[in-house]
Amino acid sequence: xxxxxxxxxxxxxxxxxxxxxxxxxxxxxxxxxxxxxxxxxxxxxxxxxxxxxxxxxxxxxxxxxxxxxxxxxxxxxxxxxxxxxxxxxxxxxxxxxxxxxxxxxxxxxxxxxxxxxxxxxxxxxxxxxxxxxxxxxxxxxxxxxxxxxxxxxxxxxxxxxxxxxxxxxxxxxxxxxxxxxxxxxxxxxxxxxxxxxxxxxxxxxxxxxxxxxxxxxxxxxxxxxxxxxxxxxxxxxxxxxxxxxxxxxxxxxxxxxxxxxxxxxxxxxxxxxxxxxxxxxxxxxxxxxxxxxxxxxxxxxxxxxxxxxxxxxxxxxxxxxxxxxxxxxxxxxxxxxxxxxxxxxxxxxxxxxxxxxxxxxxxxxxxxxxxxxxxxxxxxxxxxxxxxxxxxxxxxxxxxxxxxxxxxxxxxxxxxxxxxxxxxxxxxxxxxxxxxxxxxxxxxxxxxxxxxxxxxxxxxxxxxxxxxxxxxxxxxxxxx
Numbered sequence: 001x002x003x004x005x006x007x008x009x010x011x012x013x014x015x016x017x018x019x020x021x022x023x024x025x026x027x028x029x030x031x032x033x034x035x036x037x038x039x040x041x042x043x044x045x046x047x048x049x050x051x052x053x054x055x056x057x058x059x060x061x062x063x064x065x066x067x068x069x070x071x072x073x074x075x076x077x078x079x080x081x082x083x084x085x086x087x088x089x090x091x092x093x094x095x096x097x098x099x100x101x102x103x104x105x106x107x108x109x110x111x112x113x114x115x116x117x118x119x120x121x122x123x124x125x126x127x128x129x130x131x132x133x134x135x136x137x138x139x140x141x142x143x144x145x146x147x148x149x150x151x152x153x154x155x156x157x158x159x160x161x162x163x164x165x166x167x168x169x170x171x172x173x174x175x176x177x178x179x180x181x182x183x184x185x186x187x188x189x190x191x192x193x194x195x196x197x198x199x200x201x202x203x204x205x206x207x208x209x210x211x212x213x214x215x216x217x218x219x220x221x222x223x224x225x226x227x228x229x230x231x232x233x234x235x236x237x238x239x240x241x242x243x244x245x246x247x248x249x250x251x252x253x254x255x256x257x258x259x260x261x262x263x264x265x266x267x268x269x270x271x272x273x274x275x276x277x278x279x280x281x282x283x284x285x286x287x288x289x290x291x292x293x294x295x296x297x298x299x300x301x302x303x304x305x306x307x308x309x310x311x312x313x314x315x316x317x318x319x320x321x322x323x324x325x326x327x328x329x330x331x332x333x334x335x336x337x338x339x340x341x342x343x344x345x346x347x348x349x350x351x352x353x354x355x356x357x358x359x360x361x362x363x364x365x366x367x368x369x370x371x372x373x374x375x376x377x378x379x380x381x382x383x384x385x386x387x388x389x390x391x392x393x394x395x396x397x398x399x400x401x402x403x404x405x406x407x408x409x410x411x412x413x414x415x416x417x418x419x420x421x422x423x424x425x426x427x428x429x430x431x432x433x434x435x436x437x438x439x440x441x442x443x444x445x446x447x448x449x450x451x452x453x454x455x456x457x458x459x460x461x462x463x464x465x466x467x468x469x470x471x472x473x474x475x476x477x478x479x480x
Contacts, residue, residue: 012180037248042258043265044182048318049241050077050266051185056315058134058378059270060293063277067214069225070277073379074270076229078263080236080389085259088237089246091396091461093255094468096247103326104238104388105334111395111457113403114338119410121334123385124240126418128327130381132320132360133368143309152369158316159365166324166357181318186269188311193272195300196279206275209282227430231382234436237389240326324360328353380421383432387413387439394443399458405446413439 037045055074062070095101095110104124109117143154200206213219236242242259249255273293280287280296287295293312298305332353337344344352391410395401417435420426 037245037254037258038250039254039258039261041179042245042249042255043262044178044318045241045245046081046259046262047182047265047269048178048185048315049239049323050074050081050263051269051315051319055270055319055378056185056189056273056312057290057293059273060277060280060296061289061291063274064281064287064289064292065277066219067210067216067278068271068274069217069219071267071270071274072217072225073228073232073382074266076232077236077382078266078270079229080233081239081242081259081263083233084237084239084242084389085246085256087393088396089255089259090252090465091392092243092246093249093252094461094465097471098464098468102244102247103330103333104240104243105330106338108388108392108406109338111392111461112406113457115407116403116410117334117338119407119414120238120388121330123388123410123414123418124238124330125327127235127381127385128240128323129360129364129367130384131378132323132327132364134378143313155365155369158320159361161317162320162324163358163361166321166328166361177321178318181314184314185311185318186265188307188314189269189272189276192297192300192304192308192311193276193279195304196276196296199300200279200282206279206282210278214278214281223433224430227383227432228379230436231379231386231430231432234386234389235382238385238392240330241323244326244329324357327360328357331356380425380431383430383435384414384417384421386432387417387435390436390439391443394447395457396461398447399454400447400450400452401443401458402447402450402452402455403457405443405450408446409439409443412442 051074059070059074091111092101092107095107099106099110101107101110103121105117105121108120143149143158144151149157197203197206200209207215218225245259246255249258276296277289277292280292280299284292284295284299294305294308297308332349336352336356337349341348341352387410391401391406395406413435416438417431420429420431420434425431
């Protein structure tokens with residue numbers, strides 16, 4: 001029965017994606033939905049992007065290992081998306097409308113320079129490659145035992161499906177598919193949560209059956225929790241999917257409302273996943289951590305195993321495809337169009353993007369086959385790229401921030417965070433700490449040491465912001 005449910009669900013997803021491909025006739029429609037995203041489409045885009053396949057399995061497995069504190073990473077992402085629209089949402093909208101910007105890295109070129117654009121492109125691409133590779137383990141942990149298939153076969157099957165769906169949908173197509181995925185994730189996960197709590201004997205039995213630390217919010221330790229949260233918060237300020245939504249929204253108000261609702265919906269969902277992991281610790285303590293989500297659901301009954309499998313498939317598809325899409329958009333616009341072939345036509349851009357999507361999926365699948373800890377991959381990746389968010393907020397609100405200060409702070413801070421991550425967190429310190437500290441110190445010292453009292457990039461931004469505000473005022477009949 002579970003296998004039939006999976007096949008039907010996948011078939012429905014493919015049909016929906018294939019239908020939407022017919023409307024993606026140009027680069028604006030494919031990358032930013034011709035700036036016509038509604039609140040109803042923004043909510044599932046943001047929710048499913050934050051949750052992700054790796055996040056679903058990773059949150060439950062880390063909840064199994066340390067308790068409800070595992071939800072902090074997703075909660076940080078929710079906070080970060082709201083912070084993004086409140087602090088730099090208009091900044092992105094201005095450059096999207098006035099300079100036709102479609103990626104995160106493009107706005108760094110306009111506010112700072114091409115060097116900053118390259119650094120951001122590199123950090124964003126590396127981060128999302130790490131995140132994409134984590135979903136291979138997620139797929140195998142759930143689908144292999146459910147379908148009775150070889151793990152490697154499942155991983156490559158997910159790779160092939162991701163390529164097919166990424167090539168069809170475009171941003172609006174992804175939004176429509178994610179509306180389906182988000183509904184499935186939410187409904188199935190909470191049904192399984194209630195069944196899990198009942199199987200343990202009620203919430204009081206859950207609390208008494210696990211160590212007291214499992215219901216504390218400072219596990220495994222306070223510095224790690226802060227690093228997880230900060231990494232997630234500042235990463236979302238420059239999250240490619242959040243920014244794509246801001247670019248693609250019908251208006252500022254639509255972007256703010258859609259992003260805020262999508263982010264708020266994440267918080268109870270993250271806690272629910274952690275609690276399922278805690279329930280697993282109470283009744284099946286010998287379960288492999290990465291498989292506890294499915295094992296706990298299956299412990300409640302075969303039907304629940306099928307439901308959670310659907311939820312994980314929905315999470316994998318809803319996060320894999322947008323992540324592949326935004327990495328492809330970044331590389332296409334900021335490397336191919338920006339440097340390799342500046343005069344490329346829209347059709348050439350689309351062709352390059354689709355080829356890159358296929359290559360990216362294969363490469364990240366190969367990397368992901370050896371992935372072990374899902375949540376550590378995701379949180380580590382966020383802590384690498386979060387330095388770019390810090391620099392952008394400084395750059396939008398501090399008029400003295402220079403191109404040189406932005407470039408060197410991101411290069412050195414992001415480089416140190418990446419090296420720290422690769423080195424396996426020396427001394428037990430998370431990458432966010434050295435990355436954020438070094439980035440902030442370099443940025444502040446170099447900015448204060450500059451002879452410029454107001455940077456040219458800041459003046460340029462304020463000029464086009466005034467033009468944008470006037471256009472919005474005129475469009476609204478002079479009422480602002």
